[in-house]
Amino acid sequence: MALDEIKIGGLGASRRRVEDNRFIRGKGNYVDDIVLPGMLHMELLRSPVAHARIKSIDVSAAWEVPGVRLVLTGEMMAARNLAWMPTLSYDTQAVLATDKVRFQGQEVAAVIADDPYIAKDACQRIVVEYEQLPAIVNPLQAMAAGAEVIRDDKENQEGNKVFDWEIGDKSATDKAFADADVISKMECHYPRSHPSPMETCGSIADYNRATGKLTVYMTSQAPHIVRAAVAMVAELPEHMIRIVSPDLGGGFGNKVPIYPGYVVSILASILLECPVKWIEDKTGNLISTGFGRDVYLQGELALRKDGKILGMRMKTISDHGAFYADAQPSKFKIGLMHSTFAAYDIPAAHLFSTGYYTNKAPGGVAYRCSFRVTEAMFFQERMIHGAANDLGMDQAEFRRMNLVKDDMFPYRTAFGFLTDSGQYGKCLDIGMKAIGYDTFQAEKAEARKRGKLLGLGISTMTEPLGAGNSREYDILGIKMFDSAELRIHMSGKGILRTGAMNQGQGHQTTWAQIVAHELGIPAEDITVEEGDTDTAPFGMGTYASRSTPVAGAAVAMVARKVRAKARKIAAHLLEVSEEDIEWELGRFYVRSNKERGVTIQDCAMAAYSNLPDGMEPGLENNAYYDPPNLTWPFAAYFVKVEVDPETGVWDVLKVVAVDDCGVRINPMVVEGQIMGGLTEAYAMSSMQYQTYDEEGNCIGSNYMDYLLPTAWETPGFELYEVVTPCPHHPIGAKGVGECATVAGPAAFVNAVVDAVGHTGVRNIDMPMMPNRVYEALQTGKDISGMPPVKMGD
Amino acid sequence: MYPSRFGYEAPKTVEEAIAILDAHGGEAKILAGGQSLVPMMKLRFASPEMLVDLNTIAGLDFHRVDADGSIHIGALCRHEDLEKSEVIKKSQPTIAAAASLVADPIVRARGTFVGSVCHADPQGDWAAALTALGGHIVAQGPKGTRDIAMKDFVIGPFQNTLAFNEIAIEAVIPAPKGIARGGYLKLERRVGDFATASVAVSLDMVGDTVARAGIALAGVGGRTIDATAAASVLNGKKLTAENISLAAAAVAAAAEPRTDHRGSADYKRQIVKTFVERILTGLATPSQKAA
């Protein structure tokens, strides 16, 4: 008599996304859809230059525009101690510039006016006198002797270095290299990219003098972190701050940090005592808000002749822009870069990382990535590709030989992570069969006769998701747990709230499925609500693939708590002791007589109407989940390309993706996440990046220069699944939001490098635009993508 | 989108439109498909005082082949009209080949051929195609109409020779001397991208012989590059492999590319050469190739 779990929309049901109903009808509710009575509009004036001393700012003409209510400059912010704000990485960031501008697009002044047209008109009338300084657009320039010090605002800051950081066993690694038969080297740049959510950032600050309460509607993936930060910056107590994230039009990590625009809109609302709306334009979003990547990677593998990897040594030099504003767990300077090679059995490894300030936008956000895991896995697979070739070994066999085997779990990586489960070899087998690995060489020879070059690329990886356990993971000191609160109404329907924040992942759909799985209440009977700090339990938000591993686990745990109380009620209703009660999906019954039972809905009604003596009424609870470990999904991707040697243009012939993300809550949503991620992987490898010219002008400030692939050129994807449940997650899930963005790019690059490999080229930096591929073919040399980009005749 | 303040007029006739332009003495702009002008207004690169919308004027959305073989494209003929046109498919291979490579389907539904030529973007596809075809623009002003040959029409980046009170009412492709053959190839980084380099080829063929060769390039210079002089090495010749590579080399030499984030000047030249070769080789009959 147990319910059919798929029918009630439980685990494994490819239930249609609940949220899409309103999105596809234009009934979403985004920040810019919100209109408050008496609301004013704010526009930011941004710096046109990358590095300059501000000699003067004249705002008098702006004040003269009819309809202007307030003009703010850095000086006025400074008078209120708000010219600078803390970043998520213990640095400071200018809110409105006072002394210098440090990147093109930096916020210099703000106008608040009756409508956005007036605000923009007035901004154009502000006169700023700049004294230009040399622009630094890469770490080599930043570290050069005599380089201009970008952060001269900081005491004790000499030069442009942000940090040095290292991890691993240096002497064991040195020994591995001394013992090696072959040493394989690789160098590349993972270019700067921007998450570029469809909806830009924005806020409506609404300070009410009468109640003393500040409400801010904003585009945040982590509303509770924002409340904590605002409490610190604005010196308001938490109960007087309400942060509301309504529907988000994408986030991808871009909406984790606190941006100057939010802070200025808050101050403006406090000063003017009316709601102030700020909606960034697309260029503002692209040139000033959190970017991803921009890391130079250098590494070496110590190899034995037979193919065994003995050791790995790696160095990263990262470009953080003008302010160190990485969104990452506090303990780590370069995110989880040291998760690199976690899928491989390597005895010794060492990582040394250095970060630099440059005259570029701040960021280093986890762009669809668990804190620098994207760079880590990309480089790993580029190194593996190079090493297999150096040894003259087959790409798949070299991986198989060195991947962690099924019987080695739990496996402690050289950098100290504990991976817990997986079937790496099986994933490899499925992918090889699907891509046609065995017949590829024949195909390649045939294409050669047509004048085309075929290439096949593999990328395999396991990545750490779900940061994280409170021993190691915190942001600004707050431990990275997450939470859920579940209230079952007397009818047996319910409302679930979590500390996560949906931005396209489908929480409204999938969280309800977890409740359905645990309680047997149909998913459609559960409302899911997130994003309002006055009502949602405290949580760290959604990024770094942490929703399902952390908040999703909290959902399962709170449902179990509710079930435990329902069980007591069931015993009362069935007039037996609790020990004699059994559970099947949606129903408690008497062990000795399965016919005698009550449904979860019966228990819900009784919680409000017929309780055992002394029991507290109601059926609700909350759960805070501190994950015991990270979760480790695995991916094996295969890409086949054809290169036109006369133009450097390459076409994707086939993409095969094998994903093991543990138990799949909603297979359709999982496939959507993988396809989205693969599209981004294709984008990174082929076109999507930001670069800078010598003067620090951002190339990639609008969608004609910052290229996102369309449905026209995006290849089709063939998806396969393997399920190895996570041993410590309550429902065995591992998370999947980012696997494809993380593992995908290397498969594309490995494929193109394979196609041109006969020339001796080891690396082409992304994006592998046709001109780079052509140049690689012509010169047989590696192609560097380091800015500044060359311009001229 | 928050452009500067502007006025808007929707005239019913070309004469009325000209009168409005005239009255604003250079501060008014014509709005055709809006696919270049509106983005520029959004970015406030353009802040016209007045927009004169052509879309309310009847009778400008035509394209037709006249009895003499010349092709006429009205000021409101959209890119998409040309892409879907049976007449064009049958009679004008250069335009037919380029039509589906301009911008993306959304832009093609609004943008106009004539507006694109007037916009004179060095990367614009239609200005290159019309130049290769030896076409001209018919301009109408307060004093009547005049023809402006393409070589005299586009004089710099985003600069044409229309007077402030003139409207381009149609573009004309002259009748071919023989059979019209041609092609268009474009290197773009993505659908909807402007050309990194593109090549428009128009050949008037009499039998196996090239009576007139017109070639123009987009994306490889500060303005549309008219490579017709370079292409003239083909005039009176057959499309042999040798002649093709001579022409390709001459056209590549006529390009004036600059190095930028899309590639080096040399690379762009190489693309031009390859595309000229590919188009011409595709047009050569087996007997020409054998010759």
Ligand SMILES: Cc1cc2nc3c(=O)[nH]c(=O)nc-3n(C[C@H](O)[C@H](O)[C@H](O)COP(=O)(O)OP(=O)(O)OC[C@H]3O[C@@H](n4cnc5c(N)ncnc54)[C@H](O)[C@@H]3O)c2cc1C
């Ligand atoms: C996303 C995107 C991608 C694009 N990609 C490409 C591409 O790949 N290749 C390409 O060639 N183009 C591309 N374009 C530009 C597009 O083709 C435009 O439609 C075209 O350049 C302008 O035509 P329009 O009718 O839209 O003109 P409008 O934008 O209305 O006008 C453009 C200019 O011409 C003037 N003008 C227009 N009509 C006349 C007239 N009859 N007489 C006098 N002056 C006139 C206007 O005053 C204005 O200055 C792209 C545009 C977008 C938005």
